[in-house]
Amino acid sequence: MRSVSVFGATGSVGENTFDLLMREGGASAYRTVALTGGRNVARLAEMARALRAEIAVTAFDDCLPALRDALAGTDIEVAAGSAAVHDAADRPADWVMSAIVGAAGLVPGMRALRHGGKLALANKESLVTAGQLLMATAAANEATVLPVDSEHSAIFQALVGEDIAAVERIILTASGGALRDWPLERLASATVAEALAHPNWSMGARITIDSASMFNKALEVIETREFFGVDPAQIEVIIHPESIIHSLVGFRDGAVMAHLGAPDMRHPIGYALNWPKRQTLPVARLDLAALGGLSFRAPDEIRFPALRLAREVMAVRGLAGAAFNAAKEVALDHFIAGELGFMQMAAVVEATLNRVSSDCSLGNAVLTLEDVLQMDHLARIKAAEAVTMVKGR
Ligand SMILES: NC(=O)C1=CN([C@@H]2O[C@H](COP(=O)(O)OP(=O)(O)OC[C@H]3O[C@@H](n4cnc5c(N)ncnc54)[C@H](OP(=O)(O)O)[C@@H]3O)[C@@H](O)[C@H]2O)C=CC1
Numbered sequence: 001m002r003s004v005s006v007f008g009a010t011g012s013v014g015e016n017t018f019d020l021l022m023r024e025g026g027a028s029a030y031r032t033v034a035l036t037g038g039r040n041v042a043r044l045a046e047m048a049r050a051l052r053a054e055i056a057v058t059a060f061d062d063c064l065p066a067l068r069d070a071l072a073g074t075d076i077e078v079a080a081g082s083a084a085v086h087d088a089a090d091r092p093a094d095w096v097m098s099a100i101v102g103a104a105g106l107v108p109g110m111r112a113l114r115h116g117g118k119l120a121l122a123n124k125e126s127l128v129t130a131g132q133l134l135m136a137t138a139a140a141n142e143a144t145v146l147p148v149d150s151e152h153s154a155i156f157q158a159l160v161g162e163d164i165a166a167v168e169r170i171i172l173t174a175s176g177g178a179l180r181d182w183p184l185e186r187l188a189s190a191t192v193a194e195a196l197a198h199p200n201w202s203m204g205a206r207i208t209i210d211s212a213s214m215f216n217k218a219l220e221v222i223e224t225r226e227f228f229g230v231d232p233a234q235i236e237v238i239i240h241p242e243s244i245i246h247s248l249v250g251f252r253d254g255a256v257m258a259h260l261g262a263p264d265m266r267h268p269i270g271y272a273l274n275w276p277k278r279q280t281l282p283v284a285r286l287d288l289a290a291l292g293g294l295s296f297r298a299p300d301e302i303r304f305p306a307l308r309l310a311r312e313v314m315a316v317r318g319l320a321g322a323a324f325n326a327a328k329e330v331a332l333d334h335f336i337a338g339e340l341g342f343m344q345m346a347a348v349v350e351a352t353l354n355r356v357s358s359d360c361s362l363g364n365a366v367l368t369l370e371d372v373l374q375m376d377h378l379a380r381i382k383a384a385e386a387v388t389m390v391k392g393r
């Protein structure tokens with residue numbers, strides 16, 4: 001029986017993963033090693049009972065009593081705290097879903113890779129912050145990293161049987177997010193609720209807001225560079241409001257392979273779960289006649305400064321991705337808390353990169369996980385200063 005673990009089980013990707021595991025037979029088809037969550041311990045306990053997990057872990061110490069109560073009378077182990085989440089990744093599993101949101105997902109994914117096996121990677125922040133290290137760790141341990149981000153799964157599928165050296169360009173599609181049709185001058189006043197109204201995808205709050213600011217696409221451009229090992233100049237972004245084409249690969253003979261499908265994360269998750277085979281998945285089938293047409297437009301980098309910043313980060317590489325992601329997370333926290341305007345998020349990220357690079361060289365090669373975690377910590381301090389500076393302008 002195949003063994004699985006799901007990190008971030010209670011989130012949007014986690015729920016979709018759980019749905020597929022249950023449809024494919026649940027506890028009679030899979031041995032579930034570890035399930036982790038955050039504050040939603042009631043749901044974590046429900047999932048752990050349904051899949052008869054060996055251990056359920058909440059990332060937050062104060063949630064332990066509630067998790068223990070919810071799993072009383074079962075033989076499921078419980079634990080709490082970020083160290084317990086990391087330790088859960090030391091329990092070998094054949095297939096591990098990395099779906100914690102943010103940089104908090106990096107260490108569990110890295111620890112899981114030490115056992116070989118398959119890492120289904122939704123946590124794009126792992127590649128943005130530590131791409132070279134993560135891919136080297138996977139190679140050293142003969143582990144397979146399977147992309148779950150819809151664009152990267154699409155590219156991965158378009159590359160089956162192809163030589164990466166024959167790739168001329170990779171075209172990432174972007175919905176443009178909730179505010180894509182707003183006039184530029186109105187964006188500064190966008191509220192959290194407005195940024196959360198994604199036109200096509202149902203996702204966690206943080207990625208949904210990142211989608212509206214295009215920080216999500218900025219992270220994905222870097223993720224593409226790190227996962228596929230292509231040159232940044234080969235990566236393009238195109239706004240495709242329908243989110244039906246999930247990305248495209250252009251080859252040196254002029255052919256362009258596109259991956260199409262309904263916007264449903266159970267496709268890329270199911271592909272990673274069943275890889276290298278394909279199984280029947282419960283996703284809506286495309287009706288092209290009903291769709292009628294697909295549209296595209298070039299992204300505007302004034303409207304979406306995150307895309308320009310991603311290019312700058314890729315030019316430096318090294319620890320710049322860790323600083324960029326940490327600054328983005330701090331800026332997003334302040335936007336969600338109502339303390340920063342929508343367009344001020346990019347200003348905070350840019351100011352943070354400037355502040356960090358005046359103190360140390362971001363372009364240093366990433367040597368260890370500790371280097372990345374230290375940069376993450378430093379950039380959060382600098383980002384908090386940048387928030388004060390940007391708010392005072
Ligand atoms: N949602 C989507 O469709 C897609 C998501 N992704 C990526 O997948 C990842 C997950 O996204 P999504 O599912 O939307 O996120 P959600 O916010 O919906 O879920 C996040 C998960 O992480 C847990 N969590 C939150 N904070 C911490 C922490 N500090 N330590 C450990 N666990 C924590 C949450 O627990 P709890 O809720 O119990 O508090 C939850 O289980 C992100 O990296 C995102 O960019 C990529 C492509 C598509």
Ligand SMILES: CC(=O)[C@@H](O)[C@H](O)COP(=O)(O)O
Pocket residue numbers: 149150151173174175176177201207210211212216217265
């Ligand atoms: C489903 C998925 O992979 C998300 O990352 C999605 O791509 C977000 O949509 P945007 O294209 O709006 O960023």
Ligand SMILES: [Mn+2]
Pocket residue numbers: 149150151220
């Ligand atoms: Mn995506």
